[in-house]
Amino acid sequence: MKLYITSASPYSRMARIMLIEKRLERRVEVNPAQTRVDGSPFYAINPSGRVPYLVCEDGIGLEESALICEYFDTLDGAPLLARPAPLQALTVARLEARARSLLDGLAVWFRETARPAGEGSPTVIRHEQARSDRLLDWWEENILDPWMQGPLNLAQLTLGCALGFEPRLPGWNWRKGRPSLAHWYERVASRPSFVATVPPPFVSAH
Numbered sequence: 676m677k678l679y680i681t682s683a684s685p686y687s688r689m690a691r692i693m694l695i696e697k698r699l700e701r702r703v704e705v706n707p708a709q710t711r712v713d714g715s716p717f718y719a720i721n722p723s724g725r726v727p728y729l730v731c732e733d734g735i736g737l738e739e740s741a742l743i744c745e746y747f748d749t750l751d752g753a754p755l756l757a758r759p760a761p762l763q764a765l766t767v768a769r770l771e772a773r774a775r776s777l778l779d780g781l782a783v784w785f786r787e788t789a790r791p792a793g794e795g796s797p798t799v800i801r802h803e804q805a806r807s808d809r810l811l812d813w814w815e816e817n818i819l820d821p822w823m824q825g826p827l828n829l830a831q832l833t834l835g836c837a838l839g840f841e842p843r844l845p846g847w848n849w850r851k852g853r854p855s856l857a858h859w860y861e862r863v864a865s866r867p868s869f870v871a872t873v874p875p876p877f878v879s880a881h
């Protein structure tokens with residue numbers, strides 16, 4: 676299998692973490708992809724141009740980080756991710772959606788920051804900063820939910836990658852006033868799979 680990633684992408688990081696957690700290093704070749712570049716050869720592999728992207732052994736292509744994580748988890752018939760019984764499925768799905776909202780907003784914030792000088796929108800950045808503040812306050816109140824404290828699941832993986840996006844957003848101090856969330860994060864971030872996939876710091880060109 677071939678996994679296409681960029682080292683800075685938090686979505687790619689989710690797939691890379693699962694690859695390590697599931698010890699799939701020998702089965703999956705990890706390839707850096709060129710994203711957001713005119714004429715990138717990656718567009719011939721994945722028409723959406725997004726990472727992560729997995730080309731399975733039978734040639735089928737999968738996009739979406741959560742889907743790729745689920746796929747990796749099912750390969751050996753011994754799933755690692757904690758899954759609720761069907762009647763509780765909504766409980767975990769709603770936590771995962773909340774974490775995904777934070778991650779999606781941070782990705783937009785970063786993208787605006789990284790645009791060429793004069794092209795980033797301060798209005799969009801302010802909007803995303805306010806959104807992340809509200810969501811982080813919500814997480815500070817809800818991080819003791821049993822599904823966030825128990826074995827790893829997609830909600831924890833997504834939230835961990837959102838909070839772990841901090842090297843890409845210089846000056847973002849999500850820990851301030853959120854001791855429970857900071858405590859929770861220390862445990863997740865100490866997993867070897869998280870340690871091995873920390874994104875590189877962002878250095879602004881302007």
Ligand SMILES: N[C@@H](CCC(=O)N[C@@H](CS)C(=O)NCC(=O)O)C(=O)O
Pocket residue numbers: 683684685686687710711723724725726727738739740741782
């Ligand atoms: N919902 C997708 C989001 C993936 C995504 O937006 N990836 C970004 C990198 S962080 C990307 O590939 N951007 C390139 C582009 O938009 O052309 C997922 O969960 O995998």
